[in-house]
Amino acid sequence: MSEDYRRNNQSTLMVEQMVLMDIQKLLQSMQKDIKMYPLPNIDDIYDASRDIPREIFEEASIEANEDDVALLDTLNKEQQATYDDIMSSIDTEDRGLFIVDGPSGTKKTYLYRALLVTICSQKKIVVAIATSSVVTSIMPGGRTAHSRFKIPLTISNGAFCTFTK
Structure with a gap:
């Protein structure tokens, strides 16, 4: 090492x-x-x-690569509209919940990566979480939900997870 x-x-x-x-x-x-x-x-x-709390230090340390920076210029019309809606909410500090849904292969992760690089470049913290480790491996700083929130993989009587804001 x-x-x-x-x-x-x-x-x-x-x-x-x-x-x-x-x-x-x-x-x-x-x-x-x-x-x-x-x-x-x-x-x-x-x-x-x-x-600095470990989670904040980790998330603030994420750096985007050049390929991710270039994604913003190549979004399709639907991706761009979704990107604009989400970024508008972030930039105005409006609260919101956005669910991006679509079948496999519709470039959702492509949109997520463009959002992540933009938000990180603004020195804001974004937590990239997915249920699939395949998806997290291609997102900057991506983590699975069970890893980030300490959700047990084996469910048993009395099993629980806790996380705070």
Whole structure:
């Protein structure tokens, strides 16, 4: 894990801290704490995310690639109309719920990616969630609903999930 960091940084301590922060993020995504393991402590001066909740830091760190930026110019008429409606609601801070429905192959994910890149470029937080891991793999920062909201995969008596605003 350290080889990539070592290329750009000569400080052994800095490289170690960056690797530890990566391990911490991986463990947090699995609802585990790095302090449960016999690893060196993370020095707060190296952790840029220490005062920001993990979920917000993760979502704010999503960067769009050039292909996603180009999507906006290639939306079809229906996609553009939906895009404009959703962005108008966001830009005016109106509250709204939008359901984009259509059969497979109608380029819904294409529209979602265009929306995600626009919203992220405005430094706003957008949470990309889908039920299919295939869809999440092609959306910037995409996560499955059960992963983001900690929804149990096995339903049993007493199983529950909680999430806050």
